[in-house]
Amino acid sequence: xxxxxxxxxxxxxxxxxxxxxxxxxxxxxxxxxxxxxxxxxxxxxxxxxxxxxxxxxxxxxxxxxxxxxxxxxxxxxxxxxxxxxxxxxxxxxxxxxxxxxxxxxxxxxxxxxxxxxxxxxxxxxxxxxxxxxxxxxxxxxxxxxxxxxxxxxxxxxxxxxxxxxxxxxxxxxxxxxxxxxxxxxxxxxxxxxxxxxxxxxxxxxxxxxxxxxxxxxxxxxxxxxxxxxxxxxxxxxxxxxxxxxxxxxxxxxxxxxxxxxxxxxxxxxxxxxxxxxxxxxxxxxxxxxxxxxxxxxxxxxxxx
Numbered sequence: 001x002x003x004x005x006x007x008x009x010x011x012x013x014x015x016x017x018x019x020x021x022x023x024x025x026x027x028x029x030x031x032x033x034x035x036x037x038x039x040x041x042x043x044x045x046x047x048x049x050x051x052x053x054x055x056x057x058x059x060x061x062x063x064x065x066x067x068x069x070x071x072x073x074x075x076x077x078x079x080x081x082x083x084x085x086x087x088x089x090x091x092x093x094x095x096x097x098x099x100x101x102x103x104x105x106x107x108x109x110x111x112x113x114x115x116x117x118x119x120x121x122x123x124x125x126x127x128x129x130x131x132x133x134x135x136x137x138x139x140x141x142x143x144x145x146x147x148x149x150x151x152x153x154x155x156x157x158x159x160x161x162x163x164x165x166x167x168x169x170x171x172x173x174x175x176x177x178x179x180x181x182x183x184x185x186x187x188x189x190x191x192x193x194x195x196x197x198x199x200x201x202x203x204x205x206x207x208x209x210x211x212x213x214x215x216x217x218x219x220x221x222x223x224x225x226x227x228x229x230x231x232x233x234x235x236x237x238x239x240x241x242x243x244x245x246x247x248x249x250x251x252x253x254x255x256x257x258x259x260x261x262x263x264x265x266x267x268x269x270x271x272x273x274x275x276x277x278x279x280x281x282x283x284x285x286x287x288x289x290x291x292x293x294x295x296x297x298x299x300x301x302x303x304x
Contacts, residue, residue: 013109241270
């Protein structure tokens with residue numbers, strides 16, 4: 001079952017709260033290697049509780065890359081991550097036959113699995129202006145602009161995902177070309193081979209784990225963390241589940257109980273979207289949490 005003579009990137013993927021961190025650390029210690037995070041929010045130093053970062057003990061147990069690497073005021077796109085992460089993985093492969101990637105951020109995983117589209121450099125002031133428009137006029141007006149400027153991408157985009165809509169309009173305004181015109185790249189050959197391991201459990205069990213995680217985050221101080229970041233709420237890094245619901249509570253849109261309900265509901269919906277995306281990849285080997293021996297056997301077959 002050996003793949004080729006290339007070094008191997010072992011990706012541990014799956015929906016939120018399924019147990020990816022635990023498995024990745026066990027495997028990294030077993031293989032004596034390092035971990036590359038593919039979580040689009042764990043980059044940010046200021047966001048800890050709401051991003052479920054590995055604990056200090058876990059970070060000490062195995063060297064992690066792309067955790068606490070950026071400030072929330074910095075823009076860091078999937079394309080930028082892809083370039084940086086592929087370079088880092090190549091560097092690590094000089095010391096390790098295998099490297100582990102772990103995360104559930106689909107665009108960021110795609111960047112290290114399939115490559116990434118080259119996007120033009122855009123004046124940061126364009127995004128700032130779009131964020132103001134989003135706040136003042138809402139998503140509807142931005143969607144109308146996108147529909148007129150790039151009907152192809154309009155049909156493809158998640159129309160509830162403000163971050164992706166703003167990103168598309170940023171490129172359109174900055175380049176004068178449709179965003180879809182920059183998204184033509186086919187899957188490229190990467191400098192490593194892949195072993196993709198997916199973690200999942202029955203839906204009821206997963207949803208229960210998500211609810212329990214949110215309760216633990218709240219107990220650990222999620223509301224207080226979000227309140228401390230409120231002044232940065234318009235930054236891209238904070239346009240995410242786990243923070244926007246609390247910002248709505250802080251704005252007086254609903255009470256704390258409703259904020260908690262939304263936190264859990266939106267986290268469950270996010271998990272369903274993740275799983276839908278992962279199903280596009282037929283080469284993911286699916287296991288359940290706790291099946292570590294089965295995963296090790298699979299890795300041994302690939303390395304033999």
